Structure formats: structure tokens, C-alpha cells
Amino acid sequence: MVRSLTLVTVGKPQLDYACEGLSFYDVRLRQHVQFEIKAMRDNVKCAEELQREKHRGSRIFGFDEKGKRYTSRSFSKTLDELAIRGTSHAVFVIGGPDGLSTDMRACCDAFISLSDFTFPHDLAQVMAAEMLYRSVLISKGHPYHRG
Numbered sequence: 292m293v294r295s296l297t298l299v300t301v302g303k304p305q306l307d308y309a310c311e312g313l314s315f316y317d318v319r320l321r322q323h324v325q326f327e328i329k330a331m332r333d334n335v336k337c338a339e340e341l342q343r344e345k346h347r348g349s350r351i352f353g354f355d356e357k358g359k360r361y362t363s364r365s366f367s368k369t370l371d372e373l374a375i376r377g378t379s380h381a382v383f384v385i386g387g388p389d390g391l392s393t394d395m396r397a398c399c400d401a402f403i404s405l406s407d408f409t410f411p412h413d414l415a416q417v418m419a420a421e422m423l424y425r426s427v428l429i430s431k432g433h434p435y436h437r438g
Contacts, residue, residue: 292367292370292371292374292430292431293370293373293379293380294379294380295324295379296320296327296383296423297328297344297349297380297381298326298328298385298416299328299329299344299383300329300330300331300385300416301331301333301334301337301385301386301387302330302332302387302412303330304416305413306411308413308417309413309416312417313328313417313420316417316420316423317420319424320420320423320424320427323428323431324427328420333387334386334392334394334395335392337386337387337395338394338397338398341382341384342398344398347380349378349380349382350378350382350400350401351381351383351384351399351400352381352383352384353384353386353395353398353399353401353402354384354385354402354403354404354405354415354419355390355391355402355403356409357402357404358403359403359404360404361403363436364429366403367427367430370426370427371430383403383423384399385416385419387412388412405419
């Protein structure tokens with residue numbers, strides 16, 4: 292498992308349930324890996340942050356409806372394989388309501404689909420954080436994932 296994960300989003304969640312959910316997974320992820328959530332003001336600032344991460348050697352995954360579909364176990368395995376190949380930091384980016392900009396997409400190494408469904412931006416942020424949490428715990432053999 293990579294040692295450090297960052298979730299980069301365009302905008303902060305606005306709805307109470309999403310703020311609480313993101314905070315919930317933020318606290319739990321930090322118990323297992325270095326984890327940070329970076330909420331950027333707009334697509335331009337987000338693309339600039341992704342370029343900085345790229346220069347640091349981070350592996351960047353963009354959430355996109357046409358991205359690769361994973362099961363929880365296969366995604367956890369992917370993160371484990373990154374670590375084996377020497378990647379210590381992975382960044383996951385959620386674009387604004389219109390998705391990833393062209394500049395943001397250019398920074399991504401790969402794209403991931405959360406689902407075939409479309410979700411509100413706030414909910415996608417919580418789902419992404421949960422997905423990362425579940426993957427970390429699968430890698431550690433924790434019983435959180437029962438499927």
C-alpha cells in the first residue's frame with residue numbers, strides 16, 4: 292500500500308451530510324496512512340496543484356465516468372502494486388460539477404470510474420474517501436471489507 296494518499300477536489304462539500312462523511316473518513320484514513328484532503332477553489336488552481344504533485348513524482352488518478360472500473364479488492368491490489376513499484380504517494384482528483392478540465396486531465400496517469408451512475412459532487416467526494424479507506428483496510432487484512 293502506498294504510504295501517502297491525497298484527495299484533491301474542486302470545491303468543498305456544501306451539504307452537511309457530505310461534510311460529516313468526508314470528515315469521518317479523513318479521521319479514519321489518518322490512522323492508517325498519511326492522508327490529506329485539498330479543496331481547490333477552481334479548475335485552474337486544481338490543475339496547478341496536480342502539476343506540482345506530478346513534479347514530486349506522485350501517481351495521479353482522475354475520477355471520470357469513462358475511467359476504469361474496479362472492485363474494492365482489485366483497487367486495493369492496484370495501490371499495493373504501486374507501492375511495490377516504488378510509488379509512495381498517490382493523488383486522487385475529483386473535478387468540479389462539469390468534471391475534469393482539459394488541464395487537469397493532462398496531469399492524470401489514469402482514470403477511475405466510481406460507478407456507471409452519476410452522483411452529486413458532494414456525494415462523490417464522500418464515496419471517493421470511503422473507497423480509499425476500504426482499499427487501505429483490505430490491504431491490511433482488516434475485516435471492514437466483508438465482501
